[in-house]
Amino acid sequence: MERAKVNQGIDLSAYEDVWVLGEQREGKIQPVTIELMGEGRKLADQLQKKLAVVIPGYKIESEVEKLLHYGADIVYYMSHPLLSSFSTDGYTSAFVQLIQKKKPEIVLVGATSIGRDIGPRIAARLGTGLTADCTKLEIDAEDGKILQTRPAFGGNLMATIVCPKNRPQMSTVRPGVMEKAIHQETAAGTMETFIPDLSENDIRAKLVEIIKEEKKQVNLTDARIIVSGGRGLKSAEGFHLIQELADVLGAEVGSSRACVEAGWIDASHQVGQTGTTVRPDIYIACGISGAIQHLAGMNESKYIVAINKDPEAPIFGICDYGIVGDLNDVIPAMIAKLTQKEVSI
């Protein structure tokens, strides 16, 4: 496939509206779609343009229609038997066809395994730019361009990137970073079906079988409460205590990268810049110092509780409730209190 030529002096005014490239798996809309719609709605309102969401799939009309309850002005349903499951070639080609036809000004993509695969391919075929892993999106009040902010140089500075000469302006956003669009009782907007031009020959990798991973899936992105452990746990066994507190609270278990690197816990639990970005109601950081790369993944949590024996630990600079103490005393005391046992420390 030939890469499109960039910067050809295109007519920027021919492009309008804010789009979200949505995701479905086994016919179910993925939560990242609703998060991107929440952010897309804000951007569209600022620009006084429409918000559209695009879903590829086949025979999932009733699921796709649900998106009309989340504030979309237009829901494009890309319907084709070859889009029922994800394929890099099929999705890329279908999205490119619809984008070329309708010319959106801004396109938001989830920084999921699917979005990271197809986002750059779509941008390359359209000859435009893409800013990956954005944590903040804003509209420049002066010229209406989107200001795309993301961590750079290992999280030591935040870079704001613009796409001045090409369209659409494309960003990927990590799941869990943006607030979800709110469900409305009444459906608004319209649904349009688009049938892309696709054939078996366009898709080089064939899906033979879907085999689900058997291990328990960690769902940090949707968790309301997360209890996270750091190097202060001293060993893999330290996570038993974390798990105990998590079980009492109905929480998921998170981790700093230090523990993942030490082999104490699986990487799927890692929170932070190179792990998962989370925004639970309560984040309890136990024996975590608060390195900038960890904070980048959890500082949008509603309430942050920190347990650390070092009163100077940076985590105390961002937490709502700080407990200076040894986690081996504090966590059992919390568990005892929560389960109404007598406690003395």
Ligand SMILES: Cc1cc2nc3c(=O)[nH]c(=O)nc-3n(C[C@H](O)[C@H](O)[C@H](O)COP(=O)(O)OP(=O)(O)OC[C@H]3O[C@@H](n4cnc5c(N)ncnc54)[C@H](O)[C@@H]3O)c2cc1C
């Ligand atoms: C490019 C890059 C990307 C990275 N991405 C990530 C990321 O995604 N996520 C991430 O977490 N890190 C990431 N890191 C690593 C990050 O810089 C830190 O090294 C890491 O977060 C430190 O983990 P920690 O807080 O568990 O360990 P430490 O910094 O060693 O902190 C341990 C803390 O435990 C406290 N403590 C010790 N004993 C006890 C006790 N008994 N009771 C209570 N407190 C105790 C100590 O006072 C200390 O504050 C990244 C680094 C780089 C360079």
